[in-house]
Amino acid sequence: MKILSVMDLPLPDVKVIRFARFRDQRGYFTEPFRRSDFDNHPGITCLQGQAFVQANESYSRPNVVRGLHFQWDPFMGKLVRTLQGHMIDIVLDIRKGSPTLGKAAMYNMPADDAVDWSEWIWVPPGFAHGNFFPTASRIEYYCTGEYSQGHEAGVSPLAPDIDWSLCDPALKADFDGLIADSVVISEKDRDALGVQAWLSDPRSDHFRYSG
Secondary structure, three states: OOEEEEEEOOOOOOEEEEEEEEEEOOEEEEOOOOHHHHHHOHHHHHHOOOOOOEEEEEEEOOOEEEEEEEEOOOOOOEEEEEEEOEEEEEEEEOOEOOOOOOEEEEEEEEOOOOOOEEEEEEEOOOEEEEEEEOOOEEEEEEEOOOOOOOOEEEEOOOOOOOEOOOOOHHHHHHHHHHHHHOOEOOHHHHOOEOHHHHHOOHHHHHOEOOO
16 A cells, blocks of 8 residues: 555544555556555554454435434444545534534545545544535445444534534535535434534533543
């Protein structure tokens, strides 16, 4: 695996990891994950020793919004990439005591076979995660915890008390346009709690900022 760069988002615990593709007349080859490269890269010490114990794949039709999801007991960090189509990832800080508590960030992750790189986004425990899809898309994610029914919850991406001030304005405008026009969202995600309602829930004490 050849890691080209590691970038912090406005939520600095969230990382974007860009890795190389090796192209020739046939197409390309890439090694998207190698444990030793993740453990030895100085820009992602947060991932050292993280064990990925479950892999998920999802397909979304155009105009789908998913999220914002999180889990405890066990905690679940996610390493996410776009396989096909166009994902805009959404991450919301739910850690009590965090300087960015209640703030969300977005990152644009279209699949493009013509470029010499691809990307992962690392969403650690303590962040609610979701995404939206302008086109039909397939994504993959590795998880540091197995799914645990009864130990998951969500904040609605439509909640009026999410602070979007850290988001790229163009991505936020795309999201708002989709919401106003033709959004496809599950009832569970649409009707999930707002930020303040979640923070008033005793279960929110599972997620605290450690500095």
